[in-house]
Amino acid sequence: MNVRLDVIWHELPQFAIGxxxxxxxCAVSMTLSLVLGGLLMVPLMSRHRVVRGTAQAIVDGGxxxxxxxxxxxxxxxxxxxxLTVDKWSAALITLVVYNxxxxxxxxxxxxxxxxxxxxxxxxxxxxxxxxxxRRIILPQVLIxxxxxxxxxxxxxxxxxxxxxxxxVPELTFAANAVQSYYFVPxxxxxxxxxxxxxxxxxxxxxxxxxxxxxxxVRLPRD
Amino acid sequence: xxxxxxxxxxxxGVATTVAVSAIAIAAGVPLGLLLALGRSxxxxxxxxxxxxxxxFVRAVPVVTFxxxxxxxxxxxxxxxxxxxxxxxALTLNTTAFNSEIWRAAIVDFPxxxxxxxxxxxxxxPVSFRRIVFPQIWRASLPSLVNEMTLLIKASPxxxxxxxxxxxxxxxxIAATTYEPLPPFLAAAVLYGLALLLLVIAAxxxxxxxxxxxxxx
Numbered sequence: 001m002n003v004r005l006d007v008i009w010h011e012l013p014q015f016a017i018g019x020x021x022x023x024x025x026c027a028v029s030m031t032l033s034l035v036l037g038g039l040l041m042v043p044l045m046s047r048h049r050v051v052r053g054t055a056q057a058i059v060d061g062g063x064x065x066x067x068x069x070x071x072x073x074x075x076x077x078x079x080x081x082x083l084t085v086d087k088w089s090a091a092l093i094t095l096v097v098y099n100x101x102x103x104x105x106x107x108x109x110x111x112x113x114x115x116x117x118x119x120x121x122x123x124x125x126x127x128x129x130x131x132x133x134r135r136i137i138l139p140q141v142l143i144x145x146x147x148x149x150x151x152x153x154x155x156x157x158x159x160x161x162x163x164x165x166x167x168v169p170e171l172t173f174a175a176n177a178v179q180s181y182y183f184v185p186x187x188x189x190x191x192x193x194x195x196x197x198x199x200x201x202x203x204x205x206x207x208x209x210x211x212x213x214x215x216x217v218r219l220p221r222d
Numbered sequence: 223x224x225x226x227x228x229x230x231x232x233x234x235g236v237a238t239t240v241a242v243s244a245i246a247i248a249a250g251v252p253l254g255l256l257l258a259l260g261r262s263x264x265x266x267x268x269x270x271x272x273x274x275x276x277x278f279v280r281a282v283p284v285v286t287f288x289x290x291x292x293x294x295x296x297x298x299x300x301x302x303x304x305x306x307x308x309x310x311a312l313t314l315n316t317t318a319f320n321s322e323i324w325r326a327a328i329v330d331f332p333x334x335x336x337x338x339x340x341x342x343x344x345x346x347p348v349s350f351r352r353i354v355f356p357q358i359w360r361a362s363l364p365s366l367v368n369e370m371t372l373l374i375k376a377s378p379x380x381x382x383x384x385x386x387x388x389x390x391x392x393x394x395i396a397a398t399t400y401e402p403l404p405p406f407l408a409a410a411v412l413y414g415l416a417l418l419l420l421v422i423a424a425x426x427x428x429x430x431x432x433x434x435x436x437x438x
Contacts, residue, residue: 064410072402076402076406158281171286172285186295196282196283
């Protein structure tokens with residue numbers, strides 16, 4: 001066979017648009033679900049057993065649903081409840097809902113590993129409620145779980161490829177469009193996978209840099 | 223409404239999902255160990271090749287990978303039916319993740335034990351079989367099971383090449399009945415049950431091993 005790199009070169013703009021859509025969809029939904037996950041962390045760490053149990057059940061249930069099935073639920077089943085969504089909203093809703101369950105669990109894990117003495121000490125210094133959460137707990141939790149959030153972002157980027165099935169023009173969709181137009185399946189999908197590899201490598205590099213920075217600002221534990 | 227016949231129909235999808243995932247897991251766990259051993263072997267080319275494979279496959283979305291195998295390989299002269307292509311793609315994928323898990327256990331293995339094994343006259347393969355492997359598989363078990371749950375959740379990717387797994391079955395029922403909510407919710411519950419059963423089985427096994435063989 002002859003490898004037709006000229007087609008890939010010629011269709012570079014389409015790949016670039018697909019990659020751009022993958023990047024912004026994942027960046028926006030990661031930011032949103034970080035906020036929502038942070039909010040969900042409060043009932044997850046609640047002292048009331050019923051509140052905590054309910055929140056944990058929702059988070060655990062959410063983490064059992066495959067991404068594609070959730071996409072179908074949002075895109076095809078929401079309209080039957082009278083809530084019609086276009087593919088872009090469906091994409092964002094799915095990414096955010098799916099990812100929030102994981103973010104909440106990751107943040108909860110980070111909080112649970114925080115030394116209890118810290119909260120007691122903060123109480124002694126007069127920190128309570130929101131101020132305690134914002135100034136003492138949240139910054140430390142975020143630093144502690146930084147690398148895990150990076151891994152989850154990579155997971156999210158990979159899951160976002162499922163969105164091509166509901167015709168969201170992200171990277172995999174672009175690759176499929178190019179391959180079906182020119183019939184260059186091997187070149188097209190290989191190029192797309194290489195772009196994913198580079199993108200995930202970039203995220204890993206950022207996490208690595210972030211860890212270095214965190215090790216400078218982090219105060220000694222205990 | 224979800225009728226009994228729909229539920230039976232969904233269960234055929236469950237059978238496909240379970241069968242394909244089970245084959246991929248059964249092949250991917252030992253292949254992952256081979257890949258990890260290839261990486262820790264002191265052969266420069268082999269180690270690099272295994273590392274590149276693991277890094278590449280772990281960074282690629284399963285959907286895109288399935289399409290690369292199914293649509294891309296025929297262009298290289300290797301035609302595959304959807305079902306074998308699905309099994310191969312999922313196996314190659316989970317092998318890469320399993321190799322990382324095995325590798326972590328191998329890297330963490332205490333050197334002293336290897337040296338004592340050598341002092342007792344054990345050769346490399348013997349010490350691996352008698353000393354290293356019985357310990358690393360127990361250490362890796364929780365992570366391997368975690369990867370199995372991730373594989374099952376990624377398995378709907380095979381629907382894109384026409385394999386009728388649980389997700390695609392639910393989609394078909396939704397398309398014929400014009401009532402998408404019941405089949406999708408039922409499918410979500412079935413996935414949850416499958417994952418729950420797997421996790422319970424793994425925890426039971428871990429507990430039994432702890433009782434019989436003591437803590438690791």
